Amino acid sequence: MVNPQMVMYEEEFNQIQLVVDRLVREANAKVVFIVDKNGQLIAASGEVDNIDTTSLASLTAGNIAATGGIAKLLRENEFSTQFHEGENANIHIQLVGNRVILVVIFDSKSSLGLVRLRVRKASDELNRIFESLLSKVQEPGGDSPFAEITDEDIDNLFND
Amino acid sequence: MSFINYMAREINCKIVYYGPGLCGKTTNLQYIYERTSPDAKGKMISLATETERTLFFDFLPLSLGEIRGFKTRFHLYTVPGQVFYDASRKLILKGVDGVIFVADSQIERFEANQESVENLRTNLAEQGYSLEKVPYVVQYNKRDLPNVLPIEELREALNPMNVPDYEACARTGPGVFDTLKAVSKLVLTELKKGA
Numbered sequence: 548m549v550n551p552q553m554v555m556y557e558e559e560f561n562q563i564q565l566v567v568d569r570l571v572r573e574a575n576a577k578v579v580f581i582v583d584k585n586g587q588l589i590a591a592s593g594e595v596d597n598i599d600t601t602s603l604a605s606l607t608a609g610n611i612a613a614t615g616g617i618a619k620l621l622r623e624n625e626f627s628t629q630f631h632e633g634e635n636a637n638i639h640i641q642l643v644g645n646r647v648i649l650v651v652i653f654d655s656k657s658s659l660g661l662v663r664l665r666v667r668k669a670s671d672e673l674n675r676i677f678e679s680l681l682s683k684v685q686e687p688g689g690d691s692p693f694a695e696i697t698d699e700d701i702d703n704l705f706n707d
Numbered sequence: 708m709s710f711i712n713y714m715a716r717e718i719n720c721k722i723v724y725y726g727p728g729l730c731g732k733t734t735n736l737q738y739i740y741e742r743t744s745p746d747a748k749g750k751m752i753s754l755a756t757e758t759e760r761t762l763f764f765d766f767l768p769l770s771l772g773e774i775r776g777f778k779t780r781f782h783l784y785t786v787p788g789q790v791f792y793d794a795s796r797k798l799i800l801k802g803v804d805g806v807i808f809v810a811d812s813q814i815e816r817f818e819a820n821q822e823s824v825e826n827l828r829t830n831l832a833e834q835g836y837s838l839e840k841v842p843y844v845v846q847y848n849k850r851d852l853p854n855v856l857p858i859e860e861l862r863e864a865l866n867p868m869n870v871p872d873y874e875a876c877a878r879t880g881p882g883v884f885d886t887l888k889a890v891s892k893l894v895l896t897e898l899k900k901g902a
Contacts, residue, residue: 552901553710560714585802586766586782587710587719601749605766605782609754612798613763693711693718693899696775701895704772704779705888 552684553583559680560590566672567592574665575657577636581673582607582648589647603650607640611648630659641666644674646681708802709898717778720894721802722887725827726809727819728760728788731848734877735809736767736783739887742880743769761787764799771891781891788823797830805842805894806831807886809877810865812847812855820865838868842893845872846886851879 567579571593580591580600586608591600614626629640639651639662649670651662710719724732733753740751749768756762765785770778786796800806808827810820828838845866847858858874866872871889875882 552708555710555712555714557714560712583710583802585708585710585721587721589712599750601768602752602766605768606752609763609798612801613795616794616798693775693901696895696899698896700774701892701899704774704895705892 554684559676562676563590566669570665570669574662576651576653578652580650584608607648607650643670644677646677709804716776717780719780720804721782722805722890723803724785724807724809726788727823730809730811731877732785732809733761733765735883736765736785738877738880738883740767761785763795800830800834805890807890808845810847812849813852814854814856824865842890842897843870844886844889846875848875848877850874851876
């Protein structure tokens with residue numbers, strides 16, 4: 548496969564969670580979440596109980612993919628930032644290291660300038676964490692829980 | 708490319724329904740959505756035109772249960788079938804773990820099916836995948852209609868690699884879950900191999 552398997556370990560997850568938790572506070576945001584480019588939710592923070600993060604993750608990735616498609620047609624490498632302004636909610640979408648997507652949802656308690664500033668700082672940190680995660684995943688000899696699964700385990704999933 | 712989250716103990720996989728326009732990809736997803744218990748499914752999202760043709764994709768998250776202490780979650784996507792939406796179709800194949808090709812069994816859609824399989828092959832190749840390697844199953848849909856081709860003929864044209872294939876009627880349900888189960892099994896088996 549072209550892309551290495553996306554794997555998340557506890558250590559990196561905690562580091563990522565720290566960054567998004569802090570970003571919620573520092574940017575006065577309602578919700579912050581991180582999605583991989585295939586639409587899988589990686590981490591979320593803030594008022595997440597009131598929103599459907601799974602759907603948001605998938606749509607955000609679709610949005611980034613479509614924007615990437617537009618960029619390609621215009622011979623741009625990528626449009627790394629997007630901003631959508633609504634009546635009450637605004638959404639700031641930032642591509643981090645061309646690998647993951649950092650999404651900040653905020654209202655009138657914050658401002659675009661503040662969000663942009665904080666996102667820039669958080670992006671650098673996230674970039675470093677994902678780099679180290681990626682190099683860890685590529686190390687040989689990592690034990691996977693799936694080497695052990697049997698055909699029976701798989702069949703059992705469908706016996707209902 | 709599945710996403711394994713050791714922290715949340717989850718495996719997330721992406722399955723894409725591919726096929727020519729109006730073959731029943733969205734109908735497959737709608738049937739699955741209607742017949743799945745609320746705790747096992749998320750919201751279904753359809754980005755469609757006013758006439759309910761898929762514009763970008765449909766999305767349905769499903770939980771299948773646990774395997775060795777890991778929750779298995781499948782994200783089902785459809786692509787827009789109409790020929791001119793090729794740019795969108797390519798995007799949805801990104802990071803795919805398994806593909807279901809939904810064929811329209813009607814005689815007059817024979818060429819559209821062939822064209823769509825070729826298009827799938829090309830678009831997968833552009834993402835660095837090959838149809839031979841990616842978990843792949845075929846569904847012959849609309850078997851309840853009167854003007855359909857015999858299975859043998861469809862199989863010969865659309866399934867030369869002899870992957871698992873199923874007859875279906877997505878509107879009323881026969882074959883829909885069989886197809887999904889088959890591809891899910893292949894995806895998990897692949898995960899095991901790659902482990």
